[in-house]
Amino acid sequence: MYIFIIRRFLQLIPVIIGVTLVAFLIIQLIPGDAAQVMAGEAASEEQLEQMRENLGLNEPLYVQYGTFLADLVRLDLGQSVRTDQPVMELVAPRFWITLELAFWGLVVAVVVGLLGGILAATKQNSYRDLGTMMFAVIGLSMPNFWLGLMLMYLFSIELGWLPTSGWGDWQQIFLPAITMGTAGAAIIARMTRSAMLEVLGEDYVRTARAKGVKERLVIYKHALRNALIPVVTVIGLQFGYFLSGAVLTESVFSINGLGRLVVDAISQRDFPVVQGTVIVLALTFVLTNFIVDILYRVLNKRIEIN
Amino acid sequence: MTTPLFETKNLKKYFPVKGGVLNRKMTDVKAVDDVSFAIHSGETLSIVGESGCGKSTTGRAILRLEEPTDGEIYFDGEDFRKLSKSQLRKRRKDIQIIFQDPYASLNPRQKVKQILDEAMAIQGVVPKKDRPARIRELMEVVGLRPQQAERYPHEFSGGQRQRIGIARALSVDPKLIVCDEAVSALDVSTQAQVLNLLKDLQRKFDLTFLFISHDLGVVRHISDRVVVMYLGKIVEIADKKSLFDSPHHPYTRALLSAIPVPDPERKTERIVLEGDVPSPMNPPSGCRFHTRCPFATEICKQEEPELRTAGDMVDGHQAACHHMEEIVEQYGKTPSVQE
Amino acid sequence: MAATDKTPILKVEGLQTSFFTHDGEVKAVDGVDFEVGANETLGIVGESGSGKSITSLSIMQLVESPGKIKGGSINLTGEDLLKKSKSQFAKYRGNRVSMIFQEPMTSLNPVFTVGHQVSEALRIHKKLGKKDARQEAIRMLKLVGIPAPEDRAKRYPHELSGGMRQRVMIAIALSCDPELLIADEPTTALDVTIQAQILELIKNLQESSGMAVLIITHDLGVIAETADKVAVMYAGEVVEQADVKTLFKRPLHPYTKGLMNAIPRHDVDMDELEVIKGTVPSSAEMPSGCRFMKRCPYASEICETHPSLATPTHNYGVEDDSGAVRCWIYTEEWDTATKKQEVQ
Numbered sequence: 001m002y003i004f005i006i007r008r009f010l011q012l013i014p015v016i017i018g019v020t021l022v023a024f025l026i027i028q029l030i031p032g033d034a035a036q037v038m039a040g041e042a043a044s045e046e047q048l049e050q051m052r053e054n055l056g057l058n059e060p061l062y063v064q065y066g067t068f069l070a071d072l073v074r075l076d077l078g079q080s081v082r083t084d085q086p087v088m089e090l091v092a093p094r095f096w097i098t099l100e101l102a103f104w105g106l107v108v109a110v111v112v113g114l115l116g117g118i119l120a121a122t123k124q125n126s127y128r129d130l131g132t133m134m135f136a137v138i139g140l141s142m143p144n145f146w147l148g149l150m151l152m153y154l155f156s157i158e159l160g161w162l163p164t165s166g167w168g169d170w171q172q173i174f175l176p177a178i179t180m181g182t183a184g185a186a187i188i189a190r191m192t193r194s195a196m197l198e199v200l201g202e203d204y205v206r207t208a209r210a211k212g213v214k215e216r217l218v219i220y221k222h223a224l225r226n227a228l229i230p231v232v233t234v235i236g237l238q239f240g241y242f243l244s245g246a247v248l249t250e251s252v253f254s255i256n257g258l259g260r261l262v263v264d265a266i267s268q269r270d271f272p273v274v275q276g277t278v279i280v281l282a283l284t285f286v287l288t289n290f291i292v293d294i295l296y297r298v299l300n301k302r303i304e305i306n
Numbered sequence: 307m308t309t310p311l312f313e314t315k316n317l318k319k320y321f322p323v324k325g326g327v328l329n330r331k332m333t334d335v336k337a338v339d340d341v342s343f344a345i346h347s348g349e350t351l352s353i354v355g356e357s358g359c360g361k362s363t364t365g366r367a368i369l370r371l372e373e374p375t376d377g378e379i380y381f382d383g384e385d386f387r388k389l390s391k392s393q394l395r396k397r398r399k400d401i402q403i404i405f406q407d408p409y410a411s412l413n414p415r416q417k418v419k420q421i422l423d424e425a426m427a428i429q430g431v432v433p434k435k436d437r438p439a440r441i442r443e444l445m446e447v448v449g450l451r452p453q454q455a456e457r458y459p460h461e462f463s464g465g466q467r468q469r470i471g472i473a474r475a476l477s478v479d480p481k482l483i484v485c486d487e488a489v490s491a492l493d494v495s496t497q498a499q500v501l502n503l504l505k506d507l508q509r510k511f512d513l514t515f516l517f518i519s520h521d522l523g524v525v526r527h528i529s530d531r532v533v534v535m536y537l538g539k540i541v542e543i544a545d546k547k548s549l550f551d552s553p554h555h556p557y558t559r560a561l562l563s564a565i566p567v568p569d570p571e572r573k574t575e576r577i578v579l580e581g582d583v584p585s586p587m588n589p590p591s592g593c594r595f596h597t598r599c600p601f602a603t604e605i606c607k608q609e610e611p612e613l614r615t616a617g618d619m620v621d622g623h624q625a626a627c628h629h630m631e632e633i634v635e636q637y638g639k640t641p642s643v644q645e
Numbered sequence: 646m647a648a649t650d651k652t653p654i655l656k657v658e659g660l661q662t663s664f665f666t667h668d669g670e671v672k673a674v675d676g677v678d679f680e681v682g683a684n685e686t687l688g689i690v691g692e693s694g695s696g697k698s699i700t701s702l703s704i705m706q707l708v709e710s711p712g713k714i715k716g717g718s719i720n721l722t723g724e725d726l727l728k729k730s731k732s733q734f735a736k737y738r739g740n741r742v743s744m745i746f747q748e749p750m751t752s753l754n755p756v757f758t759v760g761h762q763v764s765e766a767l768r769i770h771k772k773l774g775k776k777d778a779r780q781e782a783i784r785m786l787k788l789v790g791i792p793a794p795e796d797r798a799k800r801y802p803h804e805l806s807g808g809m810r811q812r813v814m815i816a817i818a819l820s821c822d823p824e825l826l827i828a829d830e831p832t833t834a835l836d837v838t839i840q841a842q843i844l845e846l847i848k849n850l851q852e853s854s855g856m857a858v859l860i861i862t863h864d865l866g867v868i869a870e871t872a873d874k875v876a877v878m879y880a881g882e883v884v885e886q887a888d889v890k891t892l893f894k895r896p897l898h899p900y901t902k903g904l905m906n907a908i909p910r911h912d913v914d915m916d917e918l919e920v921i922k923g924t925v926p927s928s929a930e931m932p933s934g935c936r937f938m939k940r941c942p943y944a945s946e947i948c949e950t951h952p953s954l955a956t957p958t959h960n961y962g963v964e965d966d967s968g969a970v971r972c973w974i975y976t977e978e979w980d981t982a983t984k985k986q987e988v989q
Contacts, residue, residue: 003325204754206746207753208765209738211817212738212740213739214769215731356838465924493692493863494865498907498921522911527909562911565911566866566870567870570869578838579838579842581792582808
């Protein structure tokens with residue numbers, strides 16, 4: 001197990017290098033002169049030169065990348081070209097908000113998805129199964145922002161139960177979390193259903209029944225533990241999508257998260273901020289996958305031998 | 307003695323085992339470890355053994371479906387291992403293989419006649435215009451109706467599918483047919499049909515078979531000579547009569563005595579082997595059977611026995627055991643069954 | 646040997662189990678009767694599609710949808726199991742009636758330790774606490790011949806060989822000291838030397854506990870070795886029943902005879918195997934009369950009528966009444982029918 005974790009960790013290194021390289025190249029790949037693009041049409045020659053100097057654009061590429069990495073290790077992501085604030089200071093608080101939002105979205109997705117999948121699988125081809133799967137299709141095909149707006153209209157404006165926007169109070173969690181989690185719930189429900197159906201046909205489930213284990217335990221203990229193995233991977237991926245997909249939900253509910261930050265930064269051509277956000281998101285994604293891999297391994301004792 | 311149709315010398319097939327932090331090769335699974343035998347034209351040689359003994363790997367390695375790690379293979383006097391990929395492809399028509407699950411090797415989207423036609427087209431053995439007639443003939447030879455060639459594999463029962471597999475193998479006029487557990491998945495009554503068919507075909511077309519099976523009953527029925535394998539090694543090789551009437555290796559004796567006899571009146575004196583077959587990744591030192599052998603002594607742990615002929619063994623009968631003379635003397639020739 | 650004078654442990658009467666598919670009803674088990682007494686082993690032998698496995702699953706009420714037990718009764722020491730509610734029957738399953746299956750490789754749950762899986766039944770039925778159940782599980786593992794049971798109890802199934810896993814299955818099945826053990830092809834997936842160990846183990850455990858054993862197999866060798874009585878099944882019916890010595894000495898039903906002559910044997914030379922022509926008919930083409938008719942070398946006109954399982958009264962050698970056969974040849978009607986044919 002430890003060997004596996006170490007090996008898996010070593011495999012992370014090239015991925016992380018790749019991620020930083022891509023993020024680094026963002027600035028290099030801007031068509032034309034990056035400084036010109038950032039500084040705007042009206043910038044004078046001195047201003048441009050200053051901008052190049054600040055961004056280190058006059059150094060050879062490998063030196064720039066080296067400096068970039070060295071800064072990164074010190075958690076220095078550079079400075080915003082608009083506000084001169086360190087990017088780290090801009091990103092960190094918003095990152096926590098987005099992380100929190102994604103977490104609650106995931107809670108909704110997992111709870112609803114697992115329950116729906118199990119309910120559908122244990123009564124295959126019944127109305128219950130059909131109904132659950134229909135909801136899954138609707139949930140999957142409904143655009144995120146539209147669902148958010150509809151929820152807001154119903155619960156905030158018509159019923160007045162929940163606040164329309166903002167982040168911080170516990171009441172403000174519900175609507176964005178549901179908005180975010182619905183599509184994930186649908187995917188997890190479908191995945192759980194097919195995994196459960198497969199597992200319920202396994203010999204060891206029959207063995208459990210033959211032992212006299214109650215049907216409820218057969219399903220929630222013997223079958224679910226095995227069905228979870230493929231589902232966990234999907235859940236991990238969902239979390240990654242939630243982080244990057246938070247933009248829309250954050251816009252709808254006026255939440256000041258990472259999504260908002262990056263949208264604003266792009267429109268203001270504040271590339272260091274874009275770069276910083278990309279790095280933070282990508283590293284979180286990579287880390288999530290790492291954790292999922294280990295979890296998968298813990299759940300599935302069989303891989304250890306192979 | 308005539309030159310054999312097929313011969314392999316010191317055949318080895320090792321599978322690397324990877325592990326550790328850097329996923330480097332740790333050790334080898336010695337699936338087939340120094341195996342030599344020959345098959346003469348027109349005979350049936352069987353390889354028998356329990357799971358993990360290397361019998362199927364041997365079958366695949368001699369066909370170069372899996373490249374052997376080491377050893378020589380001669381087919382029809384030709385050095386089979388020296389053939390290039392394209393030469394090998396041409397030679398494949400001479401050696402055909404029939405698997406345990408014929409369904410897995412039959413394309414479900416092709417009609418039987420297409421399957422047979424394709425086999426002939428690839429090897430270019432029969433001109434296109436003669437193929438329909440040949441397909442009809444093949445269907446009849448394996449006991450199916452020629453009209454059934456219009457059907458798809460899933461429309462057949464297990465036994466019939468195995469007949470299709472046989473027809474496909476026959477379609478290219480092979481010199482040697484390898485049957486890898488070819489009847490193991492079939493019910494007793496269907497199995498008997500297919501076994502009889504194989505015997506008939508051998509008589510009719512002078513075929514040579516390498517028959518790989520775990521079932522000693524089937525092996526006794528079909529073979530002329532038998533090779534017994536244990537953990538990648540040959541422990542005994544003999545003509546059928548000698549092997550079943552006077553087995554010399556204690557593993558062969560135990561194997562024979564372990565099979566339940568369909569006759570409640572016969573009392574079987576069983577040599578019960580303790581424990582499981584050890585892992586081929588880390589086989590026991592000396593004689594690989596010594597960990598389970600009731601007759602093992604110190605020498606068995608240290609020295610690996612060679613295949614050899616003891617005083618009363620006839621017709622190329624060989625076994626690899628340090629103690630076979632004493633065992634046969636003490637326990638008699640036939641180990642298992644007493645009236 | 647058999648203790649037939651007492652009430653049987655298991656008595657199955659007129660059992661019918663069908664599968665309701667899109668193509669209609671498939672009668673997998675169609676009116677099967679048999680009984681097994683304490684300390685007795687009944688072997689059910691048949692080829693795939695004979696209904697032998699469905700019979701055993703029916704007793705455990707483990708037949709899965711679209712299969713359904715349609716009729717008959719399954720009596721365990723006089724109580725009809727089919728009349729019990731689901732929750733009532735759950736108290737019997739794994740406790741008084743246990744089962745082991747063909748595939749030891751897949752019959753154990755890969756994500757729980759062996760010890761956990763053995764102690765589970767003990768905790769459910771014997772209401773043992775965690776610690777006691779674990780102790781008892783280790784004792785059971787030792788009983789079925791697993792070396793170093795304390796260590797093995799902590800292992801996961803994939804760390805054990807096939808033979809060891811089947812021993813674990815037996816430990817699970819026997820943990821609550823059942824009155825009846827059903828073994829469905831318990832050694833088919835195992836190598837012969839391991840098969841010998843497992844059969845020996847079941848026999849020894851039966852001797853010490855006195856349980857009734859129902860062994861289901863396609864292998865007549867296994868039957869000859871383990872069973873006291875045999876029922877031969879074909880196409881959902883029992884076609885012949887006899888004590889084991891009688892059956893092998895003088896099989897009566899043409900199917901039983903054919904089966905015996907079709908096995909290639911390792912202990913005798915056979916030049917040509919006798920062949921039962923054709924295959925088992927599908928449910929759509931099942932003859933309304935004798936189900937073996939189309940494959941039978943002796944089939945006659947009278948076989949168009951469905952024969953019943955009865956004590957043979959005609960055309961067989963030894964006088965004894967221990968067996969029953971479902972074939973017209975052994976009835977008076979056969980003589981009259983065939984004579985009539987000869988006259989015509």
